Amino acid sequence: MSDKAALRRHLLDTRRRLTPEQRLSASLALADHALALPELASAETVAAYLSVGAEPGTRALVHSLHARGVRVLLPVLLADNDLDWAPYAGPEHLVPAGRGLLEPDGERLGPNAVTAADAVLLPGLAVDGHGMRLGRGGGSYDRVLARLTASGASPALVVLLYANEVVARVPVEPHDHPVQAVVTPDGVRRFGA
Template identity: 70%
Template sequence: MSGKTTLRRELLAARRLLTSEDVRRTAAVLASAAADLPELTDARTVAAYVSVGREPGTHALLDALRARGVRVLLPVLMADNDLDWAVFEGAEHLVPAGRGLLEPDGAPLGPQAVLDADAVLLPGLAVDGRGMRLGRGGGSYDRVLARLASAGAHPALIVLLYDDEVVARVPDEPHDHPVDAVVTPAGALRFPPGDRA
């Protein structure tokens, strides 16, 4: 079993111990902290995602960004595990999709739509002190990050996590991309490019 698989298993087990109240309370704190990040306050377009289950909550943040006039793009999972994108028009326009996900009911804009984003919120299970992110292992966001890199696009990459998910070291591979910031209930941490060695 790989180091990533072991760490994913441990982190998901810890999330399963969280109560609905833990998740709700943390989501409100995360929304407030993330909404104040300069990377998001200055953004015109943000690519985000709809949290499900015990993921750190994004619903309040999505509403806050939209209320501020930010164009919020949400992923639409395609059959090959790549991501298309559609505009978030409010919670009433989210529909159930595969794998327990919620997706916008608007017209898909194409996988390249993420290139318009000033900031991208990435789901994750952990981030280390270098800004290396551990995802769930499906590869969807690896494709998004590769698409951004090949287009020369450099949006701010931000992950929302619980406090104990900022770890000493995330096992990484050559295709992994570091993020710029992580937001936890304790606050925001930034990872300058020079710190990623």
């Protein structure tokens, strides 16, 4: 088993052991810390995502950003694991999309819509002291990050995690990109350029 696979398995097992109460408490604290980020406070457009399963909860954060008047883009998973984007218009405009995912029922904006975001909130399983993020391994967000680089866009990249998922070292590959900050229920940690 690779280092990435072993770390993923360990972190996913730890997430599954969290109680519903622990998850709810973590999601509310995560939203409070994220909403205080200057990168989100000044953002006109934020590419976000709706958490599923035991992921750190993002629904309160997404709803709060939308209530502030921020244009929130949510991913729409394509058949090849790439991501299209659609604007969030409230919880009543979300539809089941398979794999436990919810997606907006509105207009699809295309995979390049993410390049207009001022900030991109990234799911992940871990981040290390250099800001290197470990994802789930599907490659969807690797494509997003490559698309941002290719377009010359430079939004704030923020990963949302549980506190124990900030680790000493994440195995990296040449296509991996660092993030500028991690938000956990315990607070915010920033990484150098």
